[in-house]
Amino acid sequence: MSWARSGDRSGIRSTMVRRRLLSAVTVLIGVVTVAFAVVHLIPGDPVQTMLGTGGAFVDPAQEAALRHELRLDRSLPDQYFAFLASAARGDFGTSFQTGEPVTRLIAEAAPASLSLAGAALLLGALIGTAIAVLSRLTDSRVLGSVLAVLPVLAMSLPAYWVAAVLLQFFSFRLGLVPALGGTGIRGLILPALTMSLPTAGVVAQVLASGLRAAEHESYVLMARAKGATRARVVWRHMLRNTALPAITLTGTTVGSLLGAAVVTETIFGRPGLGRLIITSLNAHDYPVIQGVAAVLGATMILISLLVDLLFTYLDPRVVSTAVWR
């Protein structure tokens, strides 16, 4: 390999970046293909669904016209390449249900999902950091044991259950927040809290083990020797050094977050990509399913790409050891 020569760090990095980009593009094509394949494997005829089922008389000419208009009369490879070509231009066709462009439907639903996921990430990071730091600072064995199990508990609770319990308590018992379709910050709190728990568990677990491993590092000894308090050593020194793997792992669990959004948005009656995909699945609205699946997959690829690339800049050791996956 040309980049085996040490010292040529930028050369190594650009080779790595190029390889990483190439694999991202390959995976992206795979994702779009899977979205297309799954949708075309779903049993049931979309044309029948659109014209209304239930044994009603369907004009064959009308049916054929619709089939032609939706390009469903063409061969499968034909449809596939047409889909790839238009997907590359950001065009996923029009919804069978409403006739609106899929891209517009996604653009309308995305902000709600993004703000929910963002709020959940932020909340999860805060809760997780608090648990990890507390478990490092406490001297109590009981509290230590509780804090060791808490992250695992946070990852074990089903989202629909957390949502139901929060709704019962805060909406129906206390009447603090609206139960359904709340807008603004007040409507965001409970769904975001529901979705933040797995993230909190991930952050707490990774940070806690990082903090424990950092205990014997020489920089900790140095800070202690200079008279820093325990809390200061944890906050100012150890946390900074262990934050990087935690950020990376959190970034890569965004996928689970998007999956949880399906459940959360449904139970809270929030608009968003999760609810869009459920309603389209129930209505056999193929173009919308394809579009949302492709966009979600592409988002995940983009996030993991950014996390990987960011990592090579934040931690140059990744490049100098030239270990790539």
Place this chain on the structure above:
Amino acid sequence: MTLLAVLQRRVGGPGRRMPPVTVIAATLILLAGLACVVVPGHLAPHPPDAVAPEAALLPPGWGHPLGTDELGRDLLSRVIHGSRLSLLVGAAATLLALLGGAAIGLVAGLFGGLVDAVLMRVVDVMLAFPALLLALGAISVLGSSPTRLAIAVGVSNVATFARLIRGDVLRVRGLAYVTAATVSGVRPAGLLLRYVVPNVCGPALALAVLGFGVAMLESSSLSFLGFGPQPPVADWGMLAAAGRDNLADAWWLSTFPGVAVAVTVLAATIIGKAVQDRRGVQ
């Protein structure tokens, strides 16, 4: 990367293990779950479908420890009978994911090169979708029944198992005794069966126990969304979904089936972690 991949990382570091009390409690919980699967009829106080209009929507109390639903059916009995469907679907999905993942992971890790590259790109594509979404797609293609739910959830987790098991194969392959065996002329098949598989088994076992919890979460979520088995059978996700209409006046209906799922997942995760501790998974 999925939740399972994170769960599989060691919490510990040297000296820190799952508290022993929690491991004992988790074992008891899973044994109780197993008892519910085997003999639900002997454990449930009432038949699960016994309708009693005069006892509708009773809160938890003496006659009905977990309360009753809008038809007067005993919730505890329904949860106990629902365990069979929920736990078996979770177990079958895990087994499928483990077998599929082990096959892909072993082949990719042992052959390396082009085979590895192709298989791992396929795994990357599967990992690019949220597992729940992948399972939703699979169930839309397959249709809904308990078996198909298990298949869908299993398929959606194959990629995670494959990626993690491949990592273990690569790690074991780099160990000195495998090199020694290769040098002393052990053929590839023997190398696989006698040297690599036994040493990948420990981590894979821990992974499977953790994966059971994740599969339970996923399958019950699909049931909750209405993509699982259809009535009259009812698993825990469906019971929780049925309680949604009474969220305001009968909190017990959706709370207790969800507790059953959460407790099972927690127990599986704690035991998976304990297996890791014992096996000394790095």
